[in-house]
Every structure is written in structure tokens, then in C-alpha cells.
Amino acid sequence: MEIIGILFRLTGGLCLFLYGMKVMSDGVQQAAGDRMQRALNFMTRNRFVAVITGFVVTALVQSSSATTVMLVSFVNAGLLTLTQSIGVIMGANIGTTTTAWIVSLIGFNFDIASLALPAIGIGFIVRIIKWKRQAWGEAFLGFGFIFLGLQFLNESLPTVNPESLEFIQKVSQLGFGSILIGVAISTGVTLMVHSSAATITLVLALAYRQVINYEIAAAMILGANIGTTIDAILAAFGARTAAKQTALVHVLFNVVGSVIALIFFRPLLMLVDVLTPGASEGEGVAAHLAMFHSVFNIMCTVVFLPFVRQFATLVSFIIKDDVKKDESGTPEHYHFVYRSASIQDTPELSLLRAEKEIRDMAGVASSMYAAFSEALKAVPDAENRGEMVGALMEDMRKKEAFADEMREALTAFLIACNREQLNPRTGRRISLLLRVIADLEDMTDDCCGLVYLLERSVKKNQIIKGKEMEAFIPYVNQVEDFLTLVREQLGRSLTAEQLHHARELEDNIDQARNRLRKLGRKRIEAGKDVKTELLFIDMVRRVERLGDYCYAISNALAKMR
Secondary structure, three states, rough: OOHHHHHHHHHHHHHHHHHHHHHHHHHHHHHHHHHHHHHHHHOOOOHHHHHHHHHHHHHHHHHHHHHHHHHHHHOOOOOOOOHHHHHHHHHHHHHHHHHHHHHHHOOOOOOOOOHHHHHHHOOOOOOOOOOOOOOHHHHHHHHHHHHHHHHHHHHHHHOOOOOOHHHHHHOOOOOOOHHHHHHHHHHHHHHHHOOOOHHHHHHHHHOOOOOHHHHHHHHHHHHHHHHOHOOOOOHOOOOOOHHHHHHHHHHHHHHHHHHHHHOOOHHHHHHHHHOOOOOOHHHHHHHHHHHHHHHHHHHHHHHHHHHOOOOOOOHHHOOOOOEEEEEOOOOOOOOOOOOOOOOOOOOOHHHHHHHHHHHHHHHHHHHHHHHHHHHHHHHHHHHHHHHHHHHHHHHHHHHHHHHHHHHHHHHHHHHHHHHHOOOHHHHHHHHHHHHHHHHHHHHHHHHHHHOOOOOHHHHOOOOOHHHHHHHHHHHHHHHHHHHHHHHHHHOOOOOOOHHHHHHHHHHHHHHOOOOOOHHHHHHHHHEEEEEEEEHHHHHHHHHHHHHHHHHHHHHHHHOOO
């Protein structure tokens, strides 16, 4: 019964600690998500700075899993390259050691409640006040829950000693087998709780109370480093090849590093004992284990850092791009697999992936319109114009169907994100992105409609040429330039100056539309073929509507501040 009671108290303390980790991580990412993204993108151009960046970010969010999930999202969104992400992963592994140092420096004899309760009180007050810094209140709340969880972990093992747990005593006497068992148990626990920090904190508490010895505790820290890769693996499901490669980098780095540490396990412990003052038992064991965690990750980084490019080449060889594409380069079907947020995910990071997919959707619309523009110019002089527009129409149908699949999947994804706890800015951003997706899909419909009109003009020999074509081509080019501008700005917030430029483009397109419609009506009055002129006016109308969509998207981007 004593053991059952201990297990219940231990589980409660661990869950409270884990919940605090999630709340604090969510709060920091909500408060600094955009700035963190820009910092990562700027500071990962150099491998050494990338390591420092990974360390700092992980120390802030107190979770290497959160950092690696963030990295997978950024790589998947095209914001970081595989090579850039490797240094950050190495730094994240060093950054996660700060949790062990905090626990060891505070110590289990410290009155943790003196830190926890004020943090919870401050965090709650900041969180309920309606202002833009609410997310920091959530971070303070999480900070308080972490320390409260530590206190429960400390109090859950007040009377335990090695003699009361015969099973642990027997396991401790298996030599190197004890080390391997410790690695396996810790890996399993970390896989279940999705947090190496929580596992390591539990290990420190068990070692401090002498439930497990120093060697087994150190082995369990290695197991926690292996188990923490689960979140990167889960984040890579349904992601692009580069994101899967990034997850594999994390797995290989942690697993291979742990295997090397096991080979040199006892010399590594001797080095830690030399570097850390005091005995490696009792009150001093937490500091020794924190040093072991740091030395292990720093040495792994020193060994692997010079081979970043070779590492990237290796994972690129193991995981290859297997997306099937048609002759035009567009995948046959759109695949966008997403899952509910895990303990390390936040909707703010999920939006990065959605924004990358939306940029790809804009690329589909842009390529469709560019294909129409080229065909329009080539039709009058083409000998095989029927075959040309027929093949183009078939390609347009495929791309339009692909865009429909994109709209359905991305809309469902953003709605799922919207069900999560969001700050007001993120909720507003999701609403704007949903409008952008709808406008882009409507653009692909109109591009398909334009090619249909072009195909009909060829079949009925109602070719637009002469003065009409000379006036029409600059008009088509204006909309193409507008679409290119919008596509390049997706994912960014338009400035007031850029929005003014978009307004000027829209006005110019409207004026050109009026001139072209007037030209068509005059030609009808002059006795030209009515059906040809009506088809011309219909094309003018559809092209102008594309300009309207571009301006609507520009307005949406301007509001994303």
C-alpha cells in the first residue's frame, strides 16, 4: 500500500509539472511566436549562431521538444532549410539541460512554494486582464505550476529508501545490464509523457531520495534524450520531405549520441565527477546529474557540428522526395495530413505551415494565369491552336481540381486550429487566412474559365486579334503583375505604402477594363461579329475579376499586423 500511495503522489506531481511545462511553453510561444520565428530565420545562417539560437529558445520555453516541433514547422513552411535546422537542434539539446540545473540549484530542501504561489498569483492576474500581454500571464502561471509540481515530487518520496524497494535494489546489481534497463525505462516514460524535462526532473527526485543510484540515474537521462525525439517524429507526419528529414536529424543526433555515451559511460561519469564539486550522492547528486546532462549534449554537439553538411546529405539520402507529379510539375492529388495539437504544439506554430501551403496555392493560381496569358498571345499565329488549347484546358482542369482539394484541406485545418485556445491576434489572422484561401480558389476557377473561353474562341473561329489584341495584352499583363505582387507578399503584412500601391493597380485595371469594354461595344456598333465581341467582353470581365481578388487579398494582408 505504501508503494501504491507513493506512485499516486508521484504521478500527480509529475502531471502537475508536465501541465506547467505546457502552459508556460504555450504562453511564451503565443507572446513571442512571430518574433521567435524572425529570430530563428535570421540567426540560423551560421551553424555556430544556430546552436546558440537553439539553446536560447529552448531555455526560454523549457522544452527541447517544443523547439524541435517549432523547427519542423518552420522547415515544412519553407522558412528554414534542413542545414539551418541542424545547428538549432544541437543547441536545443544543450538548452534542455537548463531544467536540470534549475532543479539542482534550487535544491529539494528549498521552500519551492515561496516561488510557486507568487508566480501563480501574478500569472492569474495578468491572464484575466484584457490586454495584449495576456500570454505572459499564462507563461507565469506555467512557471508557478512547474515549481508546484516539483514540490509535490519532493514530498511524494519522504521516507523511501533502497531497502523498502527490493526490486530496484536487485536491478541495481546487474552491472551494465542495470544501465541498459535504466535507458529503456526512461525512454518509455519520455515517450508517454512527451517531455524529457519532466522525466529528468523525476529522475533527479528519485536519485536525491536514493531510490536509484547515480549510475542508473545518469543512464535514465540518456534514455530521456532518446524518448524526447517522439514529438519531432509526430510533427513530421504528413509534412514535406524536408520536415521529415529534420525530424530524422533529431532522432539520429540523440540516438547516436546516446549510444556513444553508453560506450564511454564510466569515463564520462569520471569526467563529470572531476568537473563537479562535492559527492555524487545525497544532496550533491542533482548537480552531478545536471553536469552529466550538459557534458553529454555539449560533447555531442562538438563532435557533430563540423559535419553539418554531411549530416544533411545523409538524411537527404535516407529520406527522398516521393511525391508523384504530373508533367506540369503539379502533384496528382493534394495531401495535407494534420493532427490535433500535442502537448508541445500551439496554434500559432500551426499557422506557419498553413501560410506556406497558402503560398503554394497562390503559386498554382499564378501558374494557371501565366499559362492562359502565354496561350492567348500564341493562339492567333499558331497552326495547331486546337490541340494547344485542348491540352491547356486539360491541364487547367487538373490544377483547378487540385486547388479545390487545397481549399477543403486548408479550411478544415484552420478551423481545427481555431478551436484551440488562441490570442485575439491569432484568431483574427485565421479569419483573414480563410478569406485569402477562398479568394485564391475563386481565382483558379476564373483562370479555368478564361481558358474555356479561349478554347471556345478557337473552336468557333472567333479569334481575338488586331487592335483588340494589342489593347488586351497590356491589360492581361497588369493583372499578372498584380498577382505576382500578391504571391510574393503572402505570409507578410502589407505596409500602408504597399496597400496604396495595390489600390493604384486596382484603379488602373478598372480603367483599362472600361476602355476595353467600350472598344468591344464600338466594334459591335461598327458591324463586327457580335459573338466574337461578346466573348472578348466576357474575357475582359473575368480578367478584371482576378484583379478584384488580388486587391481583396492585399486588404487582408494589410490587416495582418
